[in-house]
Amino acid sequence: MRAGNCSVREQNQTQTWRFTTCNCNPCRTFIAKEDIHILVRSKRPSLEEAEGFPEDQIIDVFKLKLLWIAEEFISEADEEDGVHMEDVAEDYVNEFINHNMIQIELLSQGGQVLICRVHDLVRDLAKEKATEHKILGIFDSTINKDIVKRDVEEVKLMCTRFSYLKVLDLTSVRSSEVIPDEIGDLILLKFLGLMGGIDEDVLVIPPSIGKLKKLQTLCGSRYYHTPYKHPKEMCELKEIRHLMFYTIDGKMNIGGDQTKRQTINCISYAELHHIDTINWTNLHTLKITGSRGKEGEFYSLESIANLTNLQTLSVYME
Structure with missing residues (x-):
C-alpha cells in the first residue's frame, strides 16, 4: 500500500x-x-x-x-x-x-x-x-547477465571476507550445480537460506554444513522447487530450530537428539519411522512427504504421539 x-x-x-x-x-x-x-x-x-x-x-x-x-x-x-x-x-x-x-x-x-x-x-x-x-549489505546479481557464475563466486567471496556473518539469505539466488564448501567457514551463522538450482536439478548440501554449530534456521529456496540432498553431518547441528525445505532428495539425516527443533518441513515417511522422537517436545510444525514404503513394508505414525507441542501436521503421501 x-x-x-x-x-x-x-x-x-x-x-x-x-x-x-x-x-x-x-x-x-x-x-x-x-x-x-x-x-x-x-x-x-x-x-x-x-x-x-x-x-x-x-x-x-x-x-x-x-x-x-x-x-x-x-x-x-x-x-x-x-x-x-x-x-x-x-x-x-x-x-x-x-x-x-x-x-x-x-x-x-x-x-x-x-x-x-x-x-x-x-x-x-x-x-x-x-x-x-552498516548492518546490511545487498548483492544485486541482476546487474550482470552472467548471473549463475557470478552468484557462486559472490558466495565464495562472502564466505572468505565476511566471516562474522550471522545471516546469509540466498533463497532468491540461482546456482549452477554447486553449493560452495566455503559455506561451512561461516561458523557464526544462525540463519542460512540456500540458493536455488537450475531446471530443478538436485543441489548437494556440502558436509561442511556440520561446522555451523550455532545454526538455528536452515531453509531451501521456495522459488525454484530445488530438491536438496542432505549430508550425514546434518545431525551435528544441535542448535537447529527450523528446517524448511519444499523438496528433498533422500533423507534429511537428522537425529532424535536435536531437541531444540520446532519446525521440520519436509521429512520422508520412511525416515521419520526410524527416528526416536521422544525428545522432540518442542516440535510444533511437521510436514511428512513421500511414499508408504516398498511393497509389504508398513510404517506407523505412532511416534507422533511423542510430539506433545505439535500444532501443525501436514502429510503428503503418494
Missing part, C-alpha cells in the same frame, strides 16, 4: 509524518519520529531488517522473526515459563502493528499475522538506519 498526500509538520518540537492511505479506507495514519527512533534502536527487533526485502514486496512474518532471532535482537535469555524466542518475536510484530509501522496483508484463521508490508516511508527510514549502522 502506498502513501499519498505526505506532509511534515511541527508539533511540540517533535516532527510528525502524516499521510493518508490511498485505498477505500479514508483513515489517516500518524507515525511519530520519536516512535521510529524507539522501534529501530539497537538491542531489540528492528525494521532495519525489512530494508533487505525488495521494495513493494510482501514480507513473510515468520521469516522476519527468525531474522530478528538470528541477529540476536532476541536471545534464549528471553525464554521463560515455556515462552520461546519466537513467541517474544511475535509480541514485537504486534508492537510494530500497534505503532502503524507495518501493514497487515494476510491473517491466519486464528488471527496471527502471516504476511505484512512495510510503509514506503518507514522502509526509507529503515534503509537510512541500516546504511548508517
Whole structure:
C-alpha cells in the first residue's frame, strides 16, 4: 500500500509524518519520529531488517522473526515459563502493528499475522538506519547477465571476507550445480537460506554444513522447487530450530537428539519411522512427504504421539 498526500509538520518540537492511505479506507495514519527512533534502536527487533526485502514486496512474518532471532535482537535469555524466542518475536510484530509501522496483508484463521508490508516511508527510514549502522549489505546479481557464475563466486567471496556473518539469505539466488564448501567457514551463522538450482536439478548440501554449530534456521529456496540432498553431518547441528525445505532428495539425516527443533518441513515417511522422537517436545510444525514404503513394508505414525507441542501436521503421501 502506498502513501499519498505526505506532509511534515511541527508539533511540540517533535516532527510528525502524516499521510493518508490511498485505498477505500479514508483513515489517516500518524507515525511519530520519536516512535521510529524507539522501534529501530539497537538491542531489540528492528525494521532495519525489512530494508533487505525488495521494495513493494510482501514480507513473510515468520521469516522476519527468525531474522530478528538470528541477529540476536532476541536471545534464549528471553525464554521463560515455556515462552520461546519466537513467541517474544511475535509480541514485537504486534508492537510494530500497534505503532502503524507495518501493514497487515494476510491473517491466519486464528488471527496471527502471516504476511505484512512495510510503509514506503518507514522502509526509507529503515534503509537510512541500516546504511548508517552498516548492518546490511545487498548483492544485486541482476546487474550482470552472467548471473549463475557470478552468484557462486559472490558466495565464495562472502564466505572468505565476511566471516562474522550471522545471516546469509540466498533463497532468491540461482546456482549452477554447486553449493560452495566455503559455506561451512561461516561458523557464526544462525540463519542460512540456500540458493536455488537450475531446471530443478538436485543441489548437494556440502558436509561442511556440520561446522555451523550455532545454526538455528536452515531453509531451501521456495522459488525454484530445488530438491536438496542432505549430508550425514546434518545431525551435528544441535542448535537447529527450523528446517524448511519444499523438496528433498533422500533423507534429511537428522537425529532424535536435536531437541531444540520446532519446525521440520519436509521429512520422508520412511525416515521419520526410524527416528526416536521422544525428545522432540518442542516440535510444533511437521510436514511428512513421500511414499508408504516398498511393497509389504508398513510404517506407523505412532511416534507422533511423542510430539506433545505439535500444532501443525501436514502429510503428503503418494
